Amino acid sequence: MRSFKEKGFNERLESAAKAKEAALRKFAERKAEDDPAVAARKAARLDAAKAREARAAEREAKKLEEKARLAEEKAKKAAEAELEAAKAVERQAALAGEQKAARDARYAARKAKK
Numbered sequence: 001m002r003s004f005k006e007k008g009f010n011e012r013l014e015s016a017a018k019a020k021e022a023a024l025r026k027f028a029e030r031k032a033e034d035d036p037a038v039a040a041r042k043a044a045r046l047d048a049a050k051a052r053e054a055r056a057a058e059r060e061a062k063k064l065e066e067k068a069r070l071a072e073e074k075a076k077k078a079a080e081a082e083l084e085a086a087k088a089v090e091r092q093a094a095l096a097g098e099q100k101a102a103r104d105a106r107y108a109a110r111k112a113k114k
Helices: 010-030 036-114
Strands: none
Touching: none
16 A cells, blocks of 8 residues: 655645646636627626516515505404494494383383382
């Protein structure tokens, strides 16, 4: 079994220089800004970003619309509940009046018998 051969200082320097040279070569091969392919990619990215922003704005508008609709619905339900409570109080008062009238009639009938 071979033992691991550790790289020396000069070998590390050479490999670092080769990596730097490869990165510079890659950078130099990069297409210029005025290249039509680069411009097309940049335009596509801008269009995608605008579409993404438009979708986000549309989602936000839908959320606000839904929130407003829910608030309106809640207010409508509260008004209906208040109206129903007022009707219940009115019915209770009418029932109490009817019961009092019936009681008074029974009392008057008893007094008339005597």
